Every structure is written in C-alpha cells, then in structure tokens.
Amino acid sequence: MDFIVAATLKAIKHLYNTDITAGDINLQETRKEFDGQVTLVTFPFTRFSKKSPEQTGNEVGAYLQNELSEVAGFNVIKGFLNICFADDYWLTQLYSEILPDDFAVFKPNGQKVMVEYSSPNTNKPLHLGHVRNNLLGFSVAEILAAAGYEVIKTNLVNDRGIHICKSMLAWQKWGDGETPELSGMKGDHLAGKYYVLFDKEYKLQIEALKAAGQTEDEAKKNAPLIKEAQQMLQQWEAGDAEVKKLWQTMNTWVYTGFAETYKKLGVSFDKFYYESDTYILGKDIIEEGLEKDIFFRKEDNSVWIDLTADGLDEKLVLRSDGTSVYMTQDLGTAQLKYNDFHMDKSLYVVGNEQDYHFKVLFLILKKLGKTWAQGLFHLSYGMVDLPSGKMKSREGTVVDADDLMAEMEQTAKEQALAKGKIDAFSEDEKLHLYHIIGMGALKYFLLKVDPKKRLLFDPNESVELEGHTGPFIQYTHARIKSVLKKAGALEKSKATGYQKLAGEERDLIVALTRFPEIIKLAAEAYSPALIANYIYELAKNYNKFYHENPILQAEDESSKHFKLLLSFAAGKVISKGMKLLGIEVPERM
RNA sequence: GGUCCCAUAGCUCAGCUGGAUAGAGCAACAGAUUUCUAAUCUGUAGGUCAUAGGUUCGAAUCCUAUUGGGAUCACCA
Numbered sequence: 001m002d003f004i005v006a007a008t009l010k011a012i013k014h015l016y017n018t019d020i021t022a023g024d025i026n027l028q029e030t031r032k033e034f035d036g037q038v039t040l041v042t043f044p045f046t047r048f049s050k051k052s053p054e055q056t057g058n059e060v061g062a063y064l065q066n067e068l069s070e071v072a073g074f075n076v077i078k079g080f081l082n083i084c085f086a087d088d089y090w091l092t093q094l095y096s097e098i099l100p101d102d103f104a105v106f107k108p109n110g111q112k113v114m115v116e117y118s119s120p121n122t123n124k125p126l127h128l129g130h131v132r133n134n135l136l137g138f139s140v141a142e143i144l145a146a147a148g149y150e151v152i153k154t155n156l157v158n159d160r161g162i163h164i165c166k167s168m169l170a171w172q173k174w175g176d177g178e179t180p181e182l183s184g185m186k187g188d189h190l191a192g193k194y195y196v197l198f199d200k201e202y203k204l205q206i207e208a209l210k211a212a213g214q215t216e217d218e219a220k221k222n223a224p225l226i227k228e229a230q231q232m233l234q235q236w237e238a239g240d241a242e243v244k245k246l247w248q249t250m251n252t253w254v255y256t257g258f259a260e261t262y263k264k265l266g267v268s269f270d271k272f273y274y275e276s277d278t279y280i281l282g283k284d285i286i287e288e289g290l291e292k293d294i295f296f297r298k299e300d301n302s303v304w305i306d307l308t309a310d311g312l313d314e315k316l317v318l319r320s321d322g323t324s325v326y327m328t329q330d331l332g333t334a335q336l337k338y339n340d341f342h343m344d345k346s347l348y349v350v351g352n353e354q355d356y357h358f359k360v361l362f363l364i365l366k367k368l369g370k371t372w373a374q375g376l377f378h379l380s381y382g383m384v385d386l387p388s389g390k391m392k393s394r395e396g397t398v399v400d401a402d403d404l405m406a407e408m409e410q411t412a413k414e415q416a417l418a419k420g421k422i423d424a425f426s427e428d429e430k431l432h433l434y435h436i437i438g439m440g441a442l443k444y445f446l447l448k449v450d451p452k453k454r455l456l457f458d459p460n461e462s463v464e465l466e467g468h469t470g471p472f473i474q475y476t477h478a479r480i481k482s483v484l485k486k487a488g489a490l491e492k493s494k495a496t497g498y499q500k501l502a503g504e505e506r507d508l509i510v511a512l513t514r515f516p517e518i519i520k521l522a523a524e525a526y527s528p529a530l531i532a533n534y535i536y537e538l539a540k541n542y543n544k545f546y547h548e549n550p551i552l553q554a555e556d557e558s559s560k561h562f563k564l565l566l567s568f569a570a571g572k573v574i575s576k577g578m579k580l581l582g583i584e585v586p587e588r589m
Numbered sequence: 590g591g592u593c594c595c596a597u598a599g600c601u602c603a604g605c606u607g608g609a610u611a612g613a614g615c616a617a618c619a620g621a622u623u624u625c626u627a628a629u630c631u632g633u634a635g636g637u638c639a640u641a642g643g644u645u646c647g648a649a650u651c652c653u654a655u656u657g658g659g660a661u662c663a664c665c666a
Contacts, residue, residue: 023606031609041608043646053646079646080609121666161666275666302664311592312662319664326666355593356661382594383659421626437628449602453595454659466628468602468614475628483625521605533603536613543629552625589628 001027001038003068004083008040011063018048029510035075036082037510043079053079087501090509095492097513098569104516104576106148114152114341115141117349118267122159122254123167124192126261127391127398128457129351129384132446135582136381137349138267139447139528142580147523152341155269156333159251160276163195165232168246169225170194170201180253186260186402187253192393199394201225264405266439266582271340273333279324281332285368286318294367305364315360330361338372345375347526352380352452379526382454399459408438411462412471416589436584437471443583444470448532468536470583473574476539478589480571483551487564495565497558504545505566511541515573519580528581535577542570 005022012018026041042057049056057076064083065071072086097103117137120126126134137153145151171178171194180187202225209219220226235243262268286303289295295303295317303318317327324332337346348358358378365373384391384399391398413434416422422430441463448468449455465471484490501509514534522530551567554560575585 026608028605028608034609039609043608046646078609158666163666300664313591316664321664323664325664329666351660352594353660354666357666359593380594385659415628419626419628421628445601453602456601464601464615466615469628471628472614475626479626479629486625525605529603530605533613536603540613544631546625547621547630550625588626 003070004038004040004064007064007068008060010067011060012045012048015059015063016045016048030082034077034080034082036084037506038083038085040081040083041079042076042081046079057081087499087506090501090506091499093513094509094566094569098509098573099492099565104146104519104573106146106516106519108150109148111148111345112150112152112341112343113144113345113347114154114337114343115144115347115349116154116156116337117141118155118262118269119158119350120155120258121161121163122157122188122191122251123164123195124393125186125188125257126401127393128401128404129391129398131265131401131404131442132381132384132455133349133351134262134265134267135443135446136379136451136528138265138582139531139580140347140349140379140526142582143519143522143526143528143531146519146580149345149523152271152343153269154271154273154337156273156275156278158275160236160247160279162229162233164247164250165229165236166198166202167191167195168243168250169229169232170198171250172246180256186257187250187255188257188261189400189402190257191250191254196394196396198225198229261401261405264435264439265401266584273337275329278333278336279329281336282324282328282330283318283332285331285335286328289317289364289368292368294364305367307360307363310363312356312360312363315364317364326357327361327364330357331364334361334365334373334376335370338370343372343375345377346372347377347379349379349381352382352454354378355380377526379451381451384455384457387456387458399457405439405442408442408463409434410438412437412441412465415465422589433586433589436586437465437474437589440470440474440578440583440585441465442470443581444473444532447528447581448536450529451527470578471589473535473539473578474583474585475589476542477571477574477578477585478587479546480542480567480574481587483567484564484571487552487560490564490568491561492565495558495561497556498562502545502549504541504548505563508538508541508545508566508570511538512569512573515577522580531577531580535574535581538570538577539574542567542574 004027005025008025009020009022012020024044026044028039028041030036030039040060042053042060045056045060046053054076057079061074061076061081061083065074070085070089071083073084075082115137118130118134120130141151141153174197175194178190180190183190202223205223205225206219209222210216214222232243236247286295289305290297290303295305297303300320302316302320304314304316306314308314315327316325319325350358355378362373362376365376386399388397416433416437422433425433445463446455518530518534522528549563551560551563554563578585
C-alpha cells in the first residue's frame with residue numbers, strides 16, 4: 001500500500017500546498033459495512049485544507065482516482081475516505097504476488113538472533129507452564145526466521161543445585177534400585193516422583209521438629225533431610241565420584257524423558273548449555289565491575305551493585321564466601337553466549353516472575369559497557385494457573401505435559417471417530433491425525449493469547465476443537481486440499497478470463513495480501529498471537545467464500561480455475577502460517 | 590510499603606503507533622446438508638471497555654489518581 005501513501009503525499013502537496021510525511025497519513029482497512037478496501041482518515045488534513053473533513057476527503061479521493069489506475073472509485077463518510085481498488089488490481093496481486101513461491105519469503109536481513117527457551121530443571125518432568133514456554137519460544141524462533149533472521153535456538157538446562165540433590169537423595173534412600181527400565185516409568189517422571197517424595201518426608205520432619213518446640217524457620221533449617229541434601233550438593237561441587245555418578249545416571253534418565261516430550265511437542269534446539277558448566281562463570285565479570293567501580297565490596301567480602309539511582313535496589317552479585325549467585329551465573333552465561341555466536345539480538349523466554357531479575361541483569365551489562373547488551377530482551381510471559389491456584393511440582397499439583405498431550409490426542413481421536421469421516425484412513429494415518437489435531441488444539445489454545453497475559457487452565461474442561469481453535473483452521477486446510485484434489489491440475493492460463501470478483505473473493509485476496517506484513521509485525525512484537533489471530537481471520541474468510549461460491553460447479557471454466565487458484569493460495573498461506581506456530585496441518589480429516 | 594504486569598459480553602479472548610455504530614469464539618436460541626468435507630455457514634440475544642478526572646476535533650487505546658487481581662523486592666535458582 002506504499003503507493004497510496006506516496007500518491008496521498010502528492011495529493012496534499014498539489015491540493016493544499018503542504019508538505020507532510022508518511023507518518024502523518026493514517027491508512028486502515030475499510031470496515032466490512034462500508035464499500036472499499038482501504039480507508040484514509042482525513043481529519044488530520046483539515047488543519048491545512050481549511051475545509052470540512054467530507055470535502056477534503058472528496059478532493060483527495062478525486063485526485064487519487066485520477067492519478068492512479070488502480071483506484072476504481074471512492075466514497076466519503078464523515079472524515080473517512082474509503083478507496084475501492086479495481087478488481088484488476090486484486091487479480092494482479094493474486095497472480096504476481098501471492099501465488100509465486102517467494103510470497104511472504106523475506107530475504108536474509110543479515111542479523112543473528114538467539115532464542116533461549118525451555119530451560120528445564122532436571123529433577124522433574126515438564127508441566128503445562130513449560131509447555132507454554134516451549135511453544136512460545138519455538139514459535140517466536142520460527143517467526144524470526146521467517147522474517148529474515150538467522151536464528152539460534154538454545155536451551156539452558158538447569159542440571160545442578162539443591163533441587164536436583166533432593167531427587168537424588170530420595171532415590172538413594174527409598175528408591176531400592178528403581179530405574180526407568182525396571183519400573184516402565186519415563187525417566188523424568190521417575191526423578192519427579194522422588195522429588196515429591198523428598199518434599200513429603202521433609203515436611204514430616206519439619207512437623208516433628210515443630211512439635212518438639214522449634215519455630216517454622218528453625219525446623220526448616222534443622223530437618224535432617226535438608227542437611228543431607230545440602231551436604232550432597234557440597235559433595236557434588238567437590239567432585240565426589242559417587243555423587244557425580246548418581247547425578248549422571250539420574251540426569252540421563254531425565255534427558256531421555258525430555259527428548260521424548262520435546263519430540264511430541266515438536267520443538268528443537270541448536271545448542272544446549274548446561275548450568276553445571278556455567279555456574280562458575282561470571283567471576284571475571286565481577287572483577288571487571290569492581291575495577292570499573294560499578295560494583296562495590298562490603299566488609300563481609302560480598303559484592304554488590306547499587307541500583308537505587310535507577311529506581312531499583314542494591315543487588316548482591318557475589319556471596320561473601322566468593323561463590324556465585326544466580327545473577328553471577330547469568331552475567332557469565334550472557335557473555336559466554338555472546339562469545340560463542342556474536343548475535344545481534346538475544347531473547348530470553350522466561351516467565352514474568354523473573355521480570356525484575358532480567359531488568360537488573362540487562363542494566364548491569366549495560367553499565368559494564370557491553371554494547372551487545374542493547375540487543376538483550378526478556379520475552380516475559382504470564383503464568384499458567386489452575387482454578388485451584390498456582391501449579392507446584394513438589395506438591396504434585398501440576399498439569400503434566402505428557403499427560404496433557406495424551407489427553408488431547410484422546411479427545412481428538414474421539415471426535416474424529418464420532419464424525420466417521422476417516423474410516424478409509426490407514427492406521428498410521430489415523431494416529432498421525434489424532435496427534436496433529438490434538439497438538440494443534442493445544443498449541444493454538446496456548447499461542448492465540450497475548451504472551452504477557454496470565455492464562456487460566458481448567459483441566460476439567462477439555463480444550464475446544466470448534467470455533468476459534470486450531471482444528472477449525474486445520475479443517476479449513478483439509479477442505480481446501482479436498483477440493484483441489486478433486487479438481488486435478490491447476491491451470492493458471494484457464495483462469496485469465498475471470499475478471500469480475502465476488503465480494504468474498506475480493507475479501508479473501510485482501511486478507512492474503514496482508515500475510516507478509518503480519519509476519520513482520522509478529523517478529524517485531526515477538527508475538528505468535530498476531531499470526532494465530534490472522535490465520536483465524538483468513539480461515540473464516542475462506543470458509544465464507546467456500547460456502548457462497550461453488551468451485552467445481554462454477555458458472556464457467558475460467559471462474560472455476562480462478563477459484564481453484566484462490567483456494568490454493570489460501571491453503572498455502574494457512575499452512576505456512578500454522579507452521580510458524582509449530583502446528584501441522586492435515587491433507588484430510 | 591517500593592516497583593512491574595493485568596482489568597473489554599455469562600465464560601475465553603481480538604481490537605496495530607488515538608479514528609466510523611467496540612469485534613470473534615464458547616455457552617443460549619432460530620435456521621442452512623438432493624450440490625466441492627456441517628470440526629462448516631447464516632441469523633437472534635448479550636457491553637457505562639474496573640472507577641473518576643485530564644489531554645484531543647475524536648479515547649477501550651495516551652496521562653494522572655483510585656479500586657481489584659497477579660508478580661517481585663533472598664548470600665534460592
């Protein structure tokens with residue numbers, strides 16, 4: 001639509017002898033109830049036209065129609081100039097923009113972006129909160145790649161620490177040699193089982209100590225189990241062979257489990273970082289900060305930064321015993337990542353509970369003069385809550401990722417069987433269909449909402465498969481494929497006689513032309529929700545067109561071939577758009 | 590208490606840098622299948638955009654305050 005902007009600038013210059021910039025021009029989609037496809041808001045022009053909004057609109061409209069062959073007509077309602085483009089213009093858009101293979105393919109922009117997401121703890125299986133994180137991270141990476149970035153997907157695995165020791169200790173005490181092989185339990189679930197068990201026994205000990213007269217805080221510190229876990233962590237850090245061996249064994253179980261979950265989720269990573277490697281990093285940066293007088297040392301030898309001038313607090317960056325805290329590690333890891341890849345941008349897909357941490361992290365790096373810190377961004381998303389409140393792994397009140405995916409597939413299966421349309425499918429095709437529909441419903445459900453909003457998930461209400469959902473869009477795609485299959489080969493030459501568009505056809509082409517712009521917006525906003533909502537609108541447009549316009553029984557050959565090409569284009573954009581969300585689309589369902 | 594985020598139909602959500610009578614889906618009700626997939630389509634009903642001020646020709650959108658919800662302010666990660 002750039003040419004309309006350019007022509008409007010000329011019109012304003014010609015009619016009112018005023019120079020304005022493109023930013024002063026307010027173009028929007030024409031609302032359905034009015035004639036036209038693009039609307040120019042004329043209120044801002046009245047300042048220098050010295051005429052009513054209506055009159056200004058009429059003058060600009062007449063000028064545009066006169067100057068541009070693409071403009072077939074216009075109407076003015078109040079301060080809104082609705083511009084109608086010639087059908088010929090939309091046909092050209094379809095044939096020379098949308099249908100070619102390079103539609104919505106962005107050239108490489110020469111920029112490199114890292115997306116860190118998932119970042120699980122290796123003491124328990126993934127839950128619904130992780131699912132949101134994974135889908136968001138993967139989708140944003142896809143969108144950025146589509147927008148021309150070189151993308152590196154990373155996973156910073158939190159594989160050490162007291163929480164891991166809790167699982168290890170519980171297994172050692174009560175596991176009786178249980179393994180994934182012996183129990184048939186997925187490795188991550190097995191580790192999680194002992195994490196929960198630890199917490200249960202720990203709580204019993206706390207209660208016992210409280211009954212013996214200790215305060216809550218004392219009891220928490222003095223419980224034998226927590227002391228043992230802490231001791232184990234020290235042994236781990238000291239490199240104790242037996243502890244390391246157990247750690248490695250259990251982590252391997254967990255990784256095998258995660259790999260399976262990631263595969264089902266359809267997410268992947270280019271590079272793994274392990275906290276067991278990175279937790280000692282960052283001390284160089286502390287030295288650097290001390291030299292630059294950005295950090296200061298307190299009497300007890302701990303190192304701090306004073307951020308009160310920036311409206312934040314004093315923050316500890318190194319413990320008095322010289323060991324790292326979370327911030328120390330993250331400073332070091334940020335530097336490590338940059339050294340490894342020299343990326344222009346780096347996204348951290350992490351929940352909004354860590355907003356403050358990242359604010360501080362980025363600020364410190366900027367204060368240290370790291371120019372690359374300008375490219376750091378915390379992609380913060382809202383928590384997933386249950387009606388009963390927050391999910392807590394150690395209390396077992398979580399919606400497990402594997403269970404949830406299995407339930408979604410089951411729901412998809414029941415629905416598909418009830419519809420009775422897949423009897424002719426092979427068993428493999430059926431299973432694949434249940435998977436992509438179940439996952440499509442789940443992914444769409446989680447991605448269609450603005451990432452920063454918190455999400456309420458009711459496990460008792462199954463995720464919808466009708467209406468504004470993934471399966472609705474998948475269904476639209478399957479329907480398009482079905483028509484195309486029945487029609488045989490697409491022949492563009494046979495469609496050229498078709499010149500006059502039906503309203504639904506024009507609306508559909510208009511919607512299709514917006515795809516590249518939507519990708520760009522989604523990449524700038526890091527928001528899969530924009531893609532999700534766009535594809536939904538597009539699918540609705542198609543379904544309307546489909547209902548009102550017979551395709552295979554069209555009035556003549558050119559009409560039929562045009563409608564087939566239009567269907568093909570819609571199918572292509574739906575499929576590409578869904579791929580950006582990490583959602584597969586079926587050929588039939 | 591300080592800081593940050595959120596508040597739109599009964600429910601779940603759109604609403605881009607301010608623009609026309611605030612839009613979808615679900616749930617409710619009424620319709621559409623001799624015809625390309627009814628996981629679809631059409632219609633009815635449902636709103637003081639949390640509240641109060643302010644800026645503007647124009648505010649759900651921007652500013653301020655208030656209310657409600659959430660997060661965070663650890664020598665945990």
